[in-house]
Amino acid sequence: MVNIREFELERWQSLRETKAKILLSESGIEPLSIGELKEIIGEPILEDEFTIGYGWTKGSIELREVIMETYQAKLNVDNILVTHGSVEANLLVTLSQIKSGDKVILEKPNYLQIHGLTEWIGAKQHFIWRKKEEDFKIDLTELINLMRKEKPKAIFLTNPNNPTGQYLNTRELEEVYTEAERLNVKVIVDEVYLGTEYEDDKLKSIVEIGFENGNIIATSGLSKAYGLPGLRIGWIIAEEKEIERMWSLKDYITIAPSKISDKIASKCLQPKARMKILERTKRILNENVKILREASKNLEKIKVYMPKAGAIFLMEFIDRSDDNEICEELFREYGILICPGSTFELKGFARVGMGAKPELFKEKLELLKQSIIKIISKKRC
Numbered sequence: 427m428v429n430i431r432e433f434e435l436e437r438w439q440s441l442r443e444t445k446a447k448i449l450l451s452e453s454g455i456e457p458l459s460i461g462e463l464k465e466i467i468g469e470p471i472l473e474d475e476f477t478i479g480y481g482w483t484k485g486s487i488e489l490r491e492v493i494m495e496t497y498q499a500k501l502n503v504d505n506i507l508v509t510h511g512s513v514e515a516n517l518l519v520t521l522s523q524i525k526s527g528d529k530v531i532l533e534k535p536n537y538l539q540i541h542g543l544t545e546w547i548g549a550k551q552h553f554i555w556r557k558k559e560e561d562f563k564i565d566l567t568e569l570i571n572l573m574r575k576e577k578p579k580a581i582f583l584t585n586p587n588n589p590t591g592q593y594l595n596t597r598e599l600e601e602v603y604t605e606a607e608r609l610n611v612k613v614i615v616d617e618v619y620l621g622t623e624y625e626d627d628k629l630k631s632i633v634e635i636g637f638e639n640g641n642i643i644a645t646s647g648l649s650k651a652y653g654l655p656g657l658r659i660g661w662i663i664a665e666e667k668e669i670e671r672m673w674s675l676k677d678y679i680t681i682a683p684s685k686i687s688d689k690i691a692s693k694c695l696q697p698k699a700r701m702k703i704l705e706r707t708k709r710i711l712n713e714n715v716k717i718l719r720e721a722s723k724n725l726e727k728i729k730v731y732m733p734k735a736g737a738i739f740l741m742e743f744i745d746r747s748d749d750n751e752i753c754e755e756l757f758r759e760y761g762i763l764i765c766p767g768s769t770f771e772l773k774g775f776a777r778v779g780m781g782a783k784p785e786l787f788k789e790k791l792e793l794l795k796q797s798i799i800k801i802i803s804k805k806r807c
């Protein structure tokens with residue numbers, strides 16, 4: 427077996443995020459504090475008699491029930507496996523579904539976890555590129571033609587996508603699903619950014635499009651739209667027999683989600699609390715998009731690609747491909763952390779987080795702008 431390739435994005439952040447003065451590398455909404463959560467939930471986060479045992483290895487029934495209720499689909503608790511973040515959800519799904527030699531379709535640019543995993547497993551990868559000339563939207567005809575040509579075992583999507591902040595809308599997802607169903611291709615969608623769309627409140631989960639017919643798996647979690655990455659709670663939605671296979675794998679990896687996180691997550695996903703949390707997310711993002719639009723006017727040597735979802739946007743350094751060096755200098759000289767586009771195989775770009783509370787985001791963005799201008803205005807020798 428070949429060595430697994432370095433997950434450059436995660437390593438870039440891990441090495442720097444605890445030292446950065448100005449953090450603009452996060453892709454999720456500003457994390458909630460215990461105080462904010464207490465107010466939202468309206469009761470103590472945990473009671474004194476709560477015991478810190480192992481808990482349910484699949485996730486508590488209580489948690490799986492509230493997760494189930496977030497989907498308008500015929501599910502039962504056995505269609506859900508709670509995981510250690512959506513990163514574990516993606517790992518379990520990939521390991522259980524894909525073996526060496528299987529054909530898979532993957533989108534790029536993207537969060538490259540499943541790309542690294544399927545390469546390591548020895549799958550035959552086919553890519554669909556989101557092109558900058560098309561504002562990083564997926565060309566649906568190209569995607570469908572690729573499915574018809576390759577007839578892969580599975581197609582993996584991230585909807586909404588990281589780092590572009592674009593997504594396939596419900597109609598487009600339905601088109602992909604219909605063709606995949608006809609070709610017997612599994613559709614596996616990472617939906618950890620669902621709920622971060624700025625305008626479209628009708629974006630459906632793939633689970634709500636065709637779950638009854640099998641061939642669909644979704645992963646998700648609380649790290650991005652919910653602003654609760656420290657809970658490390660994610661989940662998988664799949665047919666019961668697939669969940670059983672993934673559960674068997676999970677025994678080897680994390681055994682169970684943290685019981686503390688499971689309990690807090692159960693409270694956060696109660697309908698009222700969930701609504702308040704998602705409203706906070708939309709409030710922050712809608713405000714930040716306006717700030718970004720204003721700040722992007724009259725820029726020279728930099729182009730901002732306006733996102734439609736997620737707490738992230740892409741910035742292009744015009745006529746420069748040394749994004750790693752620019753981001754490194756930004757961190758070293760100004761303590762500002764963003765993510766080089768190269769960590770997404772997107773040379774000459776950078777991904778910037780926009781999940782901070784609006785007043786703070788405005789300040790951070792201004793500092794970023796000034797610092798980048800200084801860096802890229804320097805004469806190169």
Ligand SMILES: Cc1ncc(COP(=O)(O)O)c(C=O)c1O
Pocket residue numbers: 453510511512513514516537584588616618646647648649655659660
């Ligand atoms: C598309 C995508 N999936 C999964 C993850 C992992 O998230 P989690 O914190 O839920 O494990 C990330 C993190 O950035 C992501 O961007």
